[in-house]
Amino acid sequence: NNTNVVYKIDCLNCDCSYVGQTKKNLKTRIKEHKAHLKKLQNKSVVSKHQMEYNHTMDWDNVHILDNEPSYIKRSISEMIFIKKQLNGLNLQSDTERFPENYITTLLNHPYHPTLVSHS
Numbered sequence: 001n002n003t004n005v006v007y008k009i010d011c012l013n014c015d016c017s018y019v020g021q022t023k024k025n026l027k028t029r030i031k032e033h034k035a036h037l038k039k040l041q042n043k044s045v046v047s048k049h050q051m052e053y054n055h056t057m058d059w060d061n062v063h064i065l066d067n068e069p070s071y072i073k074r075s076i077s078e079m080i081f082i083k084k085q086l087n088g089l090n091l092q093s094d095t096e097r098f099p100e101n102y103i104t105t106l107l108n109h110p111y112h113p114t115l116v117s118h119s
């Protein structure tokens with residue numbers, strides 16, 4: 001049961017990635033991302049990236065970066081992982097609540113994501 005997770009989706013065509021969090025089952029959230037694309041809706045940076053550049057996200061290999069039942073802690077974890085991305089699709093507003101003085105320390109903290117296949 002992959003609920004209350006922070007996850008990362010990589011682009012298959014470039015080095016971009018997207019980090020998100022959900023309390024829902026991850027499979028359900030992935031279906032929502034895909035539905036935006038099918039309806040040609042620019043509702044997320046993920047669908048926008050795919051539509052603008054004709055790229056495909058690696059839906060079959062979504063990484064679970066963290067599992068956290070607390071919304072506050074999960075949101076903080078999401079912000080940390082957004083900052084750790086090398087070429088993230090996330091908007092700057094996704095991390096604007098994150099105190100700058102914590103960034104250096106947290107960016108040096110190692111993590112070991114879990115790969116989850118959603119084929």
